[in-house]
Amino acid sequence: MGRSPCCDENGLKKGPWTQEEDEKLLHYIQTNGHGSWRTLPRLAGLNRCGKSCRLRWTNYLRPDIKRGKFSQEEEQTILHLHSVLGNKWSAIATHLPGRTDNEIKNFWNTHLKKRLIQMGFDPMTHRPRTDFFAALPQLIALAALREQLGGTAVADQSSGAGAAGVAIFEQAAKLQYLQSLLQSAATTIAAASSAPSSDTEAAAALALGAICSPQLTALDSSTTTTAPVSSSVDNASGQLLPCTFPAEAPVSSEEDETKNQQQQTGLSSYGLSCRADDVVDVFACHGGNSSLPALTDLSDAASNLPVDGCIMRSATASSSFGGGSSCSPLPWPELFFPDDPFITDFL
DNA sequence: AACCCGTCCAACCGCATCGAA
């Protein structure tokens, strides 16, 4: 388990490479190959450590490196492979010729990860976030709003501390569900708004989204407009909510089975859709140790309960969309919204 | 013009892994 002595070795240069250094390295490798990276700097006349030379070559100087923006196809490939492999950047890079692991990692951290978070998805599991703490600010706002509206305070519904805790979790679950609906709707209509005829709907959706989740107004339109647009989600009230973001729509058409097979072969569109049986295979293939705060899995309470005809699996219960063809994609409404006027007003 | 702030990305750091001795 030896550690290579690093660049802090005496006098070795660090920092950005000059053109002259690039030329030396390029010339040496083109004529001799890189051989031993450790000896390369000395042989090439570079005052760098071998590690630095290797990085410079693999991430920048290599002739087969593709530069420029990631294409739509590359983006979807990264999303899909990340959902399967996790942060295995080098493994992902092997499926993207000309792209380096460093480049993919940067692209993920600066674009894709943020986009997933904005849309309410855990970037590690690629599934809707259901963590209590992420919803806490909205939960507090919701409680305040309810009080203003003269609704029944949470504490009033319960008689003891334990019951109060349950009530809080119920509220969190309701809020998350509501947020998911709004995200779906806002995303959909925002996508439709690229067509000139739906300005009013888009404005309404954005305004509605801003009420519950201000970040929705900042949704990256490129995501929504480029995502597959064909799914529909049967919501709690029986309405059809068209859904544009693929991962949140485990829809029920038979063509999705085909899509599933394509995805499992690796490189189809990120238009994820899955049956309940596929949840583990498609989504939960890596550790899922999120960089975000640990998830408090609200759906645990509902796990293994029959929900709309299917069983919530505890192993995958962090998703509120884990259902499939026979399941409501949003498993909470039947449990949590029997007659809550505040919620039903929205539905 | 100056400052602030967020984004991007090349490069570094340190741990993990592999293979030879």
Place this chain on the structure above:
DNA sequence: CTTCGATGCGGTTGGACGGGT
């Protein structure tokens, strides 16, 4: 089996840059 050198890999940093005020 253990040790050690070399390399691979993922997380993180910091400087450049651009947009907003």
